[in-house]
Amino acid sequence: MIEARGLTKRYGATIAVDHASFTVGPGRVTGFLGPNGAGKSTTMRMILGLDRPTAGDVTVNGVHYRSLGAPLREVGALLDATDVHGGRSARNHLRCLAQSNGLPRRRVDEVLDLVGLRDVARRPVRGFSLGMGQRLGIAAALLGDPGVLMFDEPANGLDPEGIRWIRTLMRRLAQEGRTVFVSSHLMSEMALTADHLVVIGRGRILADTGMREFIDQNAAGHVRVRSPQLGELARLLTSGGRRVGDGPDGSLLVHGASPAEVGDLAADHALRVHELTLVRPSLEEAFMRLTGDAVEYHAAGTPT
Numbered sequence: 416m417i418e419a420r421g422l423t424k425r426y427g428a429t430i431a432v433d434h435a436s437f438t439v440g441p442g443r444v445t446g447f448l449g450p451n452g453a454g455k456s457t458t459m460r461m462i463l464g465l466d467r468p469t470a471g472d473v474t475v476n477g478v479h480y481r482s483l484g485a486p487l488r489e490v491g492a493l494l495d496a497t498d499v500h501g502g503r504s505a506r507n508h509l510r511c512l513a514q515s516n517g518l519p520r521r522r523v524d525e526v527l528d529l530v531g532l533r534d535v536a537r538r539p540v541r542g543f544s545l546g547m548g549q550r551l552g553i554a555a556a557l558l559g560d561p562g563v564l565m566f567d568e569p570a571n572g573l574d575p576e577g578i579r580w581i582r583t584l585m586r587r588l589a590q591e592g593r594t595v596f597v598s599s600h601l602m603s604e605m606a607l608t609a610d611h612l613v614v615i616g617r618g619r620i621l622a623d624t625g626m627r628e629f630i631d632q633n634a635a636g637h638v639r640v641r642s643p644q645l646g647e648l649a650r651l652l653t654s655g656g657r658r659v660g661d662g663p664d665g666s667l668l669v670h671g672a673s674p675a676e677v678g679d680l681a682a683d684h685a686l687r688v689h690e691l692t693l694v695r696p697s698l699e700e701a702f703m704r705l706t707g708d709a710v711e712y713h714a715a716g717t718p719t
């Protein structure tokens with residue numbers, strides 16, 4: 416369990432994290448979302464005692480990270496996977512970590528197996544690809560078999576198979592009852608992985624809610640219709656106060672009506688319908704709606 420109360424971090428005139436209060440509970444994957452510069456890494460660094468809060472407080476299992484007796488047994492974290500001595504082999508890197516944290520040596524081979532690095536365990540880390548480096552970082556996070564895990568952009572550099580692997584791993588860790596807190600900019604991936612979301616924008620917590628609720632509260636779905644009499648159906652819909660737009664491949668997108676309402680209207684006027692699909696809103700749409708005002712850097716021509 417991670418608990419933040421009024422957590423605040425200032426860097427000079429910049430407020431990186433602004434009175435953030437949230438709880439990350441066990442047994443589920445909690446996604447940590449926010450635009451670039453929103454304060455995610457700063458928050459994670461404060462959880463791990465790497466940055467000192469300007470105000471407020473954050474604890475892991477009720478204790479400040481710096482007060483934990485055996486930190487790696489309580490919290491495993493992947494923050495910056497490149498932060499490894501390049502001349503060492505993967506196995507030696509993990510052995511050093513195990514030794515300095517009083518963890519059993521046999522655990523090193525267990526985690527190497529777990530992340531699929533056993534075959535390259537003797538190779539110097541400097542020759543590792545980005546994806547192999549991510550796996551090694553994850554192995555280090557798992558070394559102490561901790562109940563709380565934090566991953567900052569874990570899918571960074573992973574290929575599709577690797578992305579699926581990390582998703583399955585995180586879900587399994589949560590099913591085992593662990594607290595899993597993960598930041599990512601990959602919305603479609605997050606939609607498949609997280610049960611719960613904490614969303615931050617310009618340092619402030621904008622949402623702390625379940626995945627389904629978050630999407631439903633922040634975006635609306637629409638109905639996709641195909642009909643050989645689409646023009647007529649569109650006229651009926653707009654005169655009834657519905658908003659319509661052009662969809663892909665000559666379909667019509669109807670906003671503010673259910674499939675049943677569109678189907679009934681068509682039937683009432685003897686119009687043939689070839690497709691009637693409810694298109695649910697995506698996490699990406701909901702995220703963009705909520706954080707639109709909190710985005711610091713927009714590319715020219717990007718709708719806000």
Ligand SMILES: Nc1ncnc2c1ncn2[C@@H]1O[C@H](COP(=O)(O)OP(=O)(O)OP(=O)(O)O)[C@@H](O)[C@H]1O
Nearest residue numbers: 426429430431449450451452453454455456457458
């Ligand atoms: N050491 C620092 N000194 C000064 N400002 C900092 C420092 N670290 C972070 N900041 C600022 O704090 C804000 C939050 O940064 P942070 O890296 O936490 O955001 P983030 O959500 O992790 O972003 P990203 O998604 O781009 O990784 C930014 O405005 C950043 O420039």
